[in-house]
Amino acid sequence: MNQTDRTVAPPLREISAIRLPAIERLQLSNGIPVLIINAGSQEVSKVELIFDAGRWQEPQRAVAATTSKLMMEGTNRKSAQQVAEAIEFYGASIGADATIDYGQLTLFSLNKHLDHLVPLLHEVIYEAAFPDKELATYIQNSKQRLLVNLQKVDFLAHKTFNEQLYSANYPAGYTTSPEDYDQIDSSILKSFHTSQYQNGGFKIIVAGKVTSHLLSLLETYFGKTVITKKESKPFIHSIDVTGGGKLFAEKKDAVQSGIRIGKMLVNKLHPDYPALRVLNTILGGYFGSRLMQNLREDKGYCYGIHSSISSYLHDAHFYVTTEVGGEVTWEAVKEIYAEMDRLRTDPVPEEELQLVKNYLLGVYLSDVDGAFSVAEVMRGLEVYGLKEDFFYNLIDTIRTITPVTLQELANRYLNTDDLLEVVAGNPMYAKAGTAPVEFS
Numbered sequence: 001m002n003q004t005d006r007t008v009a010p011p012l013r014e015i016s017a018i019r020l021p022a023i024e025r026l027q028l029s030n031g032i033p034v035l036i037i038n039a040g041s042q043e044v045s046k047v048e049l050i051f052d053a054g055r056w057q058e059p060q061r062a063v064a065a066t067t068s069k070l071m072m073e074g075t076n077r078k079s080a081q082q083v084a085e086a087i088e089f090y091g092a093s094i095g096a097d098a099t100i101d102y103g104q105l106t107l108f109s110l111n112k113h114l115d116h117l118v119p120l121l122h123e124v125i126y127e128a129a130f131p132d133k134e135l136a137t138y139i140q141n142s143k144q145r146l147l148v149n150l151q152k153v154d155f156l157a158h159k160t161f162n163e164q165l166y167s168a169n170y171p172a173g174y175t176t177s178p179e180d181y182d183q184i185d186s187s188i189l190k191s192f193h194t195s196q197y198q199n200g201g202f203k204i205i206v207a208g209k210v211t212s213h214l215l216s217l218l219e220t221y222f223g224k225t226v227i228t229k230k231e232s233k234p235f236i237h238s239i240d241v242t243g244g245g246k247l248f249a250e251k252k253d254a255v256q257s258g259i260r261i262g263k264m265l266v267n268k269l270h271p272d273y274p275a276l277r278v279l280n281t282i283l284g285g286y287f288g289s290r291l292m293q294n295l296r297e298d299k300g301y302c303y304g305i306h307s308s309i310s311s312y313l314h315d316a317h318f319y320v321t322t323e324v325g326g327e328v329t330w331e332a333v334k335e336i337y338a339e340m341d342r343l344r345t346d347p348v349p350e351e352e353l354q355l356v357k358n359y360l361l362g363v364y365l366s367d368v369d370g371a372f373s374v375a376e377v378m379r380g381l382e383v384y385g386l387k388e389d390f391f392y393n394l395i396d397t398i399r400t401i402t403p404v405t406l407q408e409l410a411n412r413y414l415n416t417d418d419l420l421e422v423v424a425g426n427p428m429y430a431k432a433g434t435a436p437v438e439f440s
Helices: 063-070 080-089 111-126 132-149 153-166 178-182 186-198 212-222 273-285 290-298 326-345 350-367 371-382 388-400 403-413
Strands: 024-027 033-038 044-051 093-098 103-110 202-208 245-250 256-264 305-311 316-325 420-425 435-438
Touching (some): 033 212, 044 111, 044 371, 063 103, 063 132, 080 111, 103 111, 111 186, 111 212, 132 178, 132 186, 153 316, 153 420, 256 326, 273 316, 273 326, 273 350, 290 305, 290 326, 326 420, 350 388
Parallel strands (some): 245 420
Antiparallel strands (some): 024 033, 093 103, 256 316
């Protein structure tokens, strides 16, 4: 009997191909588009409905998020407890959320229970009651959660950064305040729900072992509804770009400092976006990134640090974020800038670039492993009106990008003079040249 020699590492193999499964598209009788990912082997399905019901469509702050959460808190026929018990009885999950760009409801269920759960999903969407008692509880909990977050320097840095970068009246710029919640009542939620959920139109993505019976249920419960969609103007639509700057958000008695540095960037629709994903990964997009190696492994300034690109339909931004001990705040800031400068002045070594390419290809290979993962990928494309070609272009960019291209991108997008720098922490660590922002 042969035994495996565990002192010898298995050979590395190049990822030869990353392919999405076949994607089918159809329309319900009322024109609602359905995207089908029939790639499951188990008798389970995911049904996701995507609505134009994000921050861009809300008439006032916090309405989109509050509406999405309250839809699960009771219908005209069931209390919040009855809705929860029905979902639990069938071992299913129904979740609701609202983002900057859209609102969504997602159902996970065994196929044998879809006859009960698709009607419940329809009831949650079309018969949401928005009871005052549940709304009061949600507002109270949200305010309490906000008070807790305001004690955290990373939250303060995030809040100050977004408000300064976009302006406090922009969908991606504001942080919900207690006063915002005080302006919400059930009538506002019902109005938003009627316009954006009941009559707003939506897309459906179904994934898993998709049966003809599931498609028939979708037609029965969602394909017969008459959509009287009206064009709605976004409540918040203008942006006041302030560019760079240096701010210090004061938090008395803070031991650590929260750091957030970044700028406006191109979004997923721009041709430079795929290559910027690679550049960001090298800088701070994975555990072996340059920022992690420098500030965590070499200097010991922080437990973790990362950089990211947040892409929305109407805008995008790049940022670096971390928390460090107050006494090393400015050394950490200096090293963050140094790593960006190094990308601009020195080509990325081929060995390092190959490591990052292998990492990213592994990430995207996992993204196509299973119907539910593919559904996440496809939602990220459908929201932008993109097709599968975008995904394959991303893979091709990762395979072919060169150090020269990365250096050109770094010089185009990572000019440290253009960056917004926000530090949140103890005022004793503030330094000259930073504008103070006070918090209690």
